[in-house]
Amino acid sequence: MTGFRALAGKIAIAVHNIDGSLVEDRAMISEQTCSGGEELGPCVGQPEGTVLEGVWKGLWRSDFAELAQPEEIGSGFESLVASAEAGKSDGFGAGTTVLYALASSRRGIFGGGDAYYAILTGILPGAGGSERRIAVYQFTFDGERWRLYGVIEAGALYEEWLSAGCGDCYEHWELAPTIVR
DSSP states (O other): OHHHHHHHHHHHHHHHHTOTHHHHHTBOOEEEEOOSOOSSSTTTTOOTTOEEEEEEEEETTSSOEEEEOHHHHHHHHHHHHHTOOTTOEETTEESSOEEEEEEEESSOTTOOSSEEEEEEEEEEEETTEEEEEEEEEEEEEOSSSEEEEEEEEESTTGGGGGSSOOTTTOSEEEEOOOSOO
């Protein structure tokens, strides 16, 4: 986790500056060739042989997964930070979006082997009023630099990522160091 903690400092600064370029620049493009018969995932409705590329993006505890362009991931990062309701709070803290925790797993949510997670959370406006949301950025180290492999988002069911008790999520979890909050 030592090397990932150094990247976490940069992520915290990106949150503070509302700057999604860090996640955009570190995007690891995945490729999927469609068989034409998929019922789940990014290939639904695509003809056989279609090749899709992007960064994995999904909703926690659902079958939804897609391949998003790095610019969309960067824009989503900025939106999560900029739309937060700073005047709100709950049991997890203030409404302002922060880098809340770091985690790791030998198997990533989207695959990809060893995974390291930067867990961001904030209170944002929702259809039924203000709600806490998370975005979990899955990184992997490619031997030279940290690469963004995928992003998981959650409104409901977010608590599993904000505590140390989710065996399906990670093997190691820790509160993020207070770098920029």
